[in-house]
Amino acid sequence: MSQSYNRGTVEDFGRWREFTAGMWAWIFHKFTGWVLVGYLFTHIAVLSTSVGVDPASAQAGSDLYTSTLSGLESLLIVRFLEVGLLAVAVFHILNGIRLLMVDLGVGLESQDKSFYASLLLTGAIVVASVPTFLGGKLV
Amino acid sequence: MAQHYSSFDRGGRRWLFQRLTAVFLIGVLAFHFMLLHFVNHASDITFLGTQARMSQVSYFATMWLFLVTATFHGVNGVYNALVNQGLTGSQKNAVKYMLGIAGLLLVVQGTRVSLAMTTLV
Ligand code: HEM
Ligand code: HEM
Numbered sequence: 020m021s022q023s024y025n026r027g028t029v030e031d032f033g034r035w036r037e038f039t040a041g042m043w044a045w046i047f048h049k050f051t052g053w054v055l056v057g058y059l060f061t062h063i064a065v066l067s068t069s070v071g072v073d074p075a076s077a078q079a080g081s082d083l084y085t086s087t088l089s090g091l092e093s094l095l096i097v098r099f100l101e102v103g104l105l106a107v108a109v110f111h112i113l114n115g116i117r118l119l120m121v122d123l124g125v126g127l128e129s130q131d132k133s134f135y136a137s138l139l140l141t142g143a144i145v146v147a148s149v150p151t152f153l154g155g156k157l158v
Numbered sequence: 159m160a161q162h163y164s165s166f167d168r169g170g171r172r173w174l175f176q177r178l179t180a181v182f183l184i185g186v187l188a189f190h191f192m193l194l195h196f197v198n199h200a201s202d203i204t205f206l207g208t209q210a211r212m213s214q215v216s217y218f219a220t221m222w223l224f225l226v227t228a229t230f231h232g233v234n235g236v237y238n239a240l241v242n243q244g245l246t247g248s249q250k251n252a253v254k255y256m257l258g259i260a261g262l263l264l265v266v267q268g269t270r271v272s273l274a275m276t277t278l279v
Contacts, residue, residue: 045163049239056232060260063225063268069205070274077205084205092201101200108187115180121162122177130162151195 040131044114051111058104065091102152106145113137165242172238179231186224205275212275225268233261 038046069084076082091097114137120126126133166173194200198207211217237257245253273279 041163045165049165052232052235052239055228056236059228059232060264063264063271066271066275067267069208069271072205072274077209080204080206082205084208085203088203089201092203101195105191105195108191112184112187116184118164119177119180122168127162148195151199154199 040134044117044130044134044137047110048114048118051107051114054104054107055111098153102145102149105148105152106141109144110137110141113140165239172234176231176234176238179227179234182223182227183231186220187228189220190224208275209277212272213277215278218272218276218278222269222272225272226265229261229264229268233257 035046065087066084068087072082072084077085114134117130117133117137120133121130164173166176194203212221237254240253241250
């Protein structure tokens with residue numbers, strides 16, 4: 020348990036060819052985390068179309084918020100981006116749970132396995148969700 | 159300890175809050191995806207549907223807490239990553255305030271949005 024490995028710093032991205040599973044997990048977790056914050060800012064900007072919605076047009080379903088969201092959802096590219104977002108979010112959640120377990124000292128010896136399991140499970144969930152994400156009305 | 163990569167100083171305050179918000183986010187983020195892609199199809203979202211959900215006290219409270227915790231977790235995560243990359247001194251302070259202000263603005267705007275979506279107030 021107390022032996023230390025000197026693998027150099029993981030911050031040297033240029034050494035990616037020598038990376039171990041743990042280093043990949045660290046990089047993927049960063050990348051997905053940054054994508055999620057970026058999305059959050061965009062998300063609130065889009066949802067801001069709900070501010071000052073006219074009640075009459077909301078009843079008719081022609082208000083700015085409804086038309087902005089359904090307009091976005093009608094674009095195939097947005098559907099693909101959403102599948103990408105799902106993949107990013109699912110990986111960040113599963114790998115995040117793995118990190119929390121590691122912090123609690125659970126499964127320290129099987130970190131590589133649990134990282135591969137996160138990847139596989141992310142892939143499976145994403146593939147299974149594709150029909151739902153791409154289905155529904157597209158223009 | 160077995161090899162373990164983290165950008166955070168284990169046991170520090172940023173580390174702790176990152177983990178506490180993460181635990182909460184696991185549940186809400188999964189719930190959010192399920193609700194808006196499977197229960198309600200994303201392409202069927204309307205203002206009235208959003209308003210009906212956001213006018214329930216528990217849903218409103220959950221979403222607002224989601225906003226606050228996700229913003230904190232995201233901004234704290236970015237700040238920490240930059241500090242971990244070796245940011246120090248006045249650069250570090252500048253980044254701290256910029257991210258702090260960006261996070262605050264996001265919460266303020268998100269709160270305005272959530273108020274616009276509800277009939278509770
Ligand atoms: C593509 C997937 C997503 C869709 C379709 C979606 C859609 C929505 C919608 C329609 C609302 C308004 C509330 C409602 O109608 O019930 C909402 C609120 C919210 N979403 Fe998402 N969302 C998605 C992903 C995400 C992700 C990944 C995050 C976190 C990073 C997030 C964070 C939030 C927050 C914090 C609110 C509350 C906003 C406020 O209180 O002002 N959403 N979302
Ligand atoms: C849903 C459950 C989530 C879990 C379990 C989780 C877990 C974690 C954990 C444990 C870390 C620390 C990694 C380390 O020690 O280096 C982290 C970092 C981070 N998370 Fe999350 N997170 C979640 C959701 C989110 C959301 C919704 C966002 C975006 C708003 C986000 C953005 C970030 C960012 C930006 C970092 C820093 C990445 C870096 O080091 O560069 N996370 N997350």
